Amino acid sequence: MMLRFAFPCFLPRLRGGWLWPALVLWMVAEQVQAQQTAPAAVPDTTRIQPENTRPDSLRRRFDQERILTGLKAYTKRKTIVGKAASALFNFTERREDRAGLDAQLLDRQFDQHNYKIVRRINITTLDAFGYSINDPARQPRNFLEKTGNTFHIKTVRSRVRQVLLFRIGRELQPQALSESERLLRQTPEILDARVFVNEQTTSADSVDIEVVTKDVFSITGSFQLRDVGAGVVGVRDNNFLGQGHQFRNVYEYGRGKPQTWKYEGSYQVPFRNFVTGRLHYRNEDQFRQADVTFSRGFYSVKTRYAGSLSLADYYQGVTLAVPPEGQPYVFHPLRYTVQDGWLGRSFSLHSYDLAYENPARLILSGRAIHTQYSERPITDSVNNKSAYRTTSLLLGTIGYSVRRYYKDKYLFGFGRTEDIPTGTLLGFTMGYELNEEFNRNYYGVRAAWAGYNPLHGYLYLNAEFGSFLRRPQNDWQQGLLNTEILYFTPLYNTGNWQWRHFFWNRSSLGFHRLDSETLLSIDGVRGLRGFQTDGLLRGASRFVVNYEANVFTPVSFLGFRLAAIAFADAAWITPNIKGGLPFHESPYMGFGAGLRFRNEYTAIRTLQILIGYYPRGQYTNNGLRIFESSRPYYGFNDFGFGQPNTARFD
Numbered sequence: 001m002m003l004r005f006a007f008p009c010f011l012p013r014l015r016g017g018w019l020w021p022a023l024v025l026w027m028v029a030e031q032v033q034a035q036q037t038a039p040a041a042v043p044d045t046t047r048i049q050p051e052n053t054r055p056d057s058l059r060r061r062f063d064q065e066r067i068l069t070g071l072k073a074y075t076k077r078k079t080i081v082g083k084a085a086s087a088l089f090n091f092t093e094r095r096e097d098r099a100g101l102d103a104q105l106l107d108r109q110f111d112q113h114n115y116k117i118v119r120r121i122n123i124t125t126l127d128a129f130g131y132s133i134n135d136p137a138r139q140p141r142n143f144l145e146k147t148g149n150t151f152h153i154k155t156v157r158s159r160v161r162q163v164l165l166f167r168i169g170r171e172l173q174p175q176a177l178s179e180s181e182r183l184l185r186q187t188p189e190i191l192d193a194r195v196f197v198n199e200q201t202t203s204a205d206s207v208d209i210e211v212v213t214k215d216v217f218s219i220t221g222s223f224q225l226r227d228v229g230a231g232v233v234g235v236r237d238n239n240f241l242g243q244g245h246q247f248r249n250v251y252e253y254g255r256g257k258p259q260t261w262k263y264e265g266s267y268q269v270p271f272r273n274f275v276t277g278r279l280h281y282r283n284e285d286q287f288r289q290a291d292v293t294f295s296r297g298f299y300s301v302k303t304r305y306a307g308s309l310s311l312a313d314y315y316q317g318v319t320l321a322v323p324p325e326g327q328p329y330v331f332h333p334l335r336y337t338v339q340d341g342w343l344g345r346s347f348s349l350h351s352y353d354l355a356y357e358n359p360a361r362l363i364l365s366g367r368a369i370h371t372q373y374s375e376r377p378i379t380d381s382v383n384n385k386s387a388y389r390t391t392s393l394l395l396g397t398i399g400y401s402v403r404r405y406y407k408d409k410y411l412f413g414f415g416r417t418e419d420i421p422t423g424t425l426l427g428f429t430m431g432y433e434l435n436e437e438f439n440r441n442y443y444g445v446r447a448a449w450a451g452y453n454p455l456h457g458y459l460y461l462n463a464e465f466g467s468f469l470r471r472p473q474n475d476w477q478q479g480l481l482n483t484e485i486l487y488f489t490p491l492y493n494t495g496n497w498q499w500r501h502f503f504w505n506r507s508s509l510g511f512h513r514l515d516s517e518t519l520l521s522i523d524g525v526r527g528l529r530g531f532q533t534d535g536l537l538r539g540a541s542r543f544v545v546n547y548e549a550n551v552f553t554p555v556s557f558l559g560f561r562l563a564a565i566a567f568a569d570a571a572w573i574t575p576n577i578k579g580g581l582p583f584h585e586s587p588y589m590g591f592g593a594g595l596r597f598r599n600e601y602t603a604i605r606t607l608q609i610l611i612g613y614y615p616r617g618q619y620t621n622n623g624l625r626i627f628e629s630s631r632p633y634y635g636f637n638d639f640g641f642g643q644p645n646t647a648r649f650d
Contacts, residue, residue: 110197115171119206121164122198123157128217133192148217153242155189155215162244162272163187164195164211165300172207179300182405182419184213188246189239191216192417215239222630230254244270252284259285274299286317286331298346298640301359301403307343308643314338320377332377334388342367342395342643359423360402367395367644379516387516391435395442395644399427403639406452410491410498410552420458422450423639431646433468440468440477444647448639460486460637466647467511479511479579480647486634496554502634503547510540510579510649517649522571526650528590529569530612530627532619537588540579543572548633550596563596565608588617606630 126133129148130140140146163183165176177195184193191214198208218239224232236248245268252262262284269277275296282289295308317331344365349358369392376388406420431442444466452458467479485505492499508520519538523531527544551564569590574582594610607630614623 110177113172113197113207114174117206118166118168118170118172120208121168123160123211125154126214127154128152128215133194133212133214152217155239156242159244160213189218189244288315304346310340312338333375335375336371336373339370359404363399363401363641365397365644369393389435389437391433393431393433395429395431397427397429397644399641401425401639401641420452421636421638422452424449425639429644438470440470442468454490457489464647477512478514480649481509482647483507499551501549505545507543513540513579522573522588527571529633530610530625531590531614533617534619539573539575540577541574541582543582545570560597565596566593590614
């Protein structure tokens, strides 16, 4: 049995994890008992309704409104139970959450201030607990909020200033305010942000700008107990000393021989002009990796230059054949280094609106990847050759991108403002690979589109094809067709309860793949959530369909918001290592439900506890599995170009 706990480091440890569940069960049971022992003379509830009770519009037998009303009553009592309930639960009605946020394009309400001189920039940073970015009068009220802020270091103003697209003494460019607000929300150390003009101090030729940010509690720890003497310990900080530095450390002990431990850690530093440096190290049985990277992406529509440089060193033990039953695997050493660099240039297109810059961009980029093997096994003993060849790959991409962003709530978060990317992306990639045996050309094309409407929901479409071509034999190799469809419905409301439906389809169809490649799987996020096999269920093509329903409840405790989820997944995979359509095989399926806890104030914001049932393929005998996850299953794809790349086969 596997147990895992993730918690903010500041929270005091209680004697036993049963305290608050027992408290909840006791209060709920008392309320249910009160319903069952009602007096004989019942008033006519169709004519008399208490002011604080809503009619049960769905005619549920289990009166959830009365349960919630009873819990609220406990939070107002002066007893020990009442004070404990008040500290755990927050029933304050979130008016902005109930109403949501009208889905709108990042607004142009400050267009009248374009090209004015920025006179002052006033930056206000708020602690993680007890403060509201929409309500300046909101202050920490209870012991937990005040204690959490004691251990929290607020983001320094210089870090906030790094993300802003405007500077004192310079002209305010169009969309600089809305783009800066979006970029602040995307940083891992900031929960939400507002950037606006102070209208009271604005003059005809200059402006004062107000920036307000609210932090997350960035320090988190995790402990996963797998067995006696075996587990996983993790420590991370997404905002070290308030500077925006990130470090992550995961140590696993009690593994099997020969290496009984595993470690992975990284340290990331943001520099000026959106340049990021990152060190990463990973060490486990038969695999070691160390790399360093400096990068700058197309972070904004107005970004002109982007690129990165990285150097990585790898050691891997590989097996060439499955040993006879009862015999151990024989590993052969594989050592190599990868040098990778790319540079991109964005060109703006003409705009006929002087107050609004055309979001369309023409992008040119080039990339060079050199893989050098210093030690490798012989895979073809007859010809004394190895399938692992030193290669140099040159890639060039020309693309067209249009990016727009909408704002809404209750998508992947619980009520906070979220930015929805929409637009169009077209790209064509050409490349040339030089290796020790033969040279190859590469051709790839990608097209993506997304749109959002508050009445119809969000739709994302993506298709990508890429393949190597060996001339003059006209031999097409490692072909791959990737497609993706993501759709979610509008937000439906019933009182304080909201829900959405998600539909996700992904396919990877391989053609003429190589025998030495690691094949595709359908485990976890790549296919059926919570699904685990013995690692042998792989193929060169797969087709995955995922459905999920989310119900957001008004209940929160310790800063955690509660949602209920149900899912149904199906995946087809072909055992043919050369590829082709996967529909000749029966699908693997998964069904399940569970709870999602989201804390917007900590770095690990989402925790899911789910139970899944898998009719076939699961390693457990009954097909049932209880699992947890802190990784979001869905996510948005932006429409900014990154480094040129081949179609991903993973």
